[in-house]
Amino acid sequence: MTFRISKEFHFSASHSLAGLAAEHPCSRMHGHNYVVELELAADRDALSDVGFVRDYGDLAAFSRWLDQEVDHRHLNDVVDRNPSAENLSRWIYDKWHERYPELSSVRVSETPKTWAEYRP
Numbered sequence: 001m002t003f004r005i006s007k008e009f010h011f012s013a014s015h016s017l018a019g020l021a022a023e024h025p026c027s028r029m030h031g032h033n034y035v036v037e038l039e040l041a042a043d044r045d046a047l048s049d050v051g052f053v054r055d056y057g058d059l060a061a062f063s064r065w066l067d068q069e070v071d072h073r074h075l076n077d078v079v080d081r082n083p084s085a086e087n088l089s090r091w092i093y094d095k096w097h098e099r100y101p102e103l104s105s106v107r108v109s110e111t112p113k114t115w116a117e118y119r120p
């Protein structure tokens, strides 16, 4: 059995997506109020003595990075790939899985109706 925990973070940013037809609205610069959900997992025998997969408070470093490096920026200037929700979720996973080895998935929402997930 596996325990899974998650915590949600928010940022606002602009982007445009390359490779779409010119008339596709997402080829134009526009913005979203993004939601990022980090999920961390541990085997049932691997919880800390307190009973944590990891203290939610340890994710403050991720929150600071999001605020400082991503929030209120143009994602095409920040991300090293086309900033779709899918690519953002993998970009975040690649940047943070060494710091948080329990990281099991990253989910990114651009609108209240949409989610993309990277789960290696």
Ligand SMILES: Nc1nc2c(c(=O)[nH]1)N=C([C@H](O)[C@H](O)COP(=O)(O)OP(=O)(O)OP(=O)(O)O)CN2
Residues within 6 Å of the ligand: 017, 026, 083, 084, 085, 086, 110, 111, 114, 116
């Ligand atoms: N698979 C993906 N499809 C789309 C992405 C994406 O990252 N991955 N991104 C966009 C746009 O950037 C933006 O998110 C718009 O999405 P969409 O849901 O199509 O836009 P609306 O909110 O206007 O949709 P309504 O159904 O009209 O409310 C597009 N696709």
Ligand SMILES: [Zn+2]
Residues within 6 Å of the ligand: 015, 026, 030, 031, 032, 110
């Ligand atoms: Zn968009």
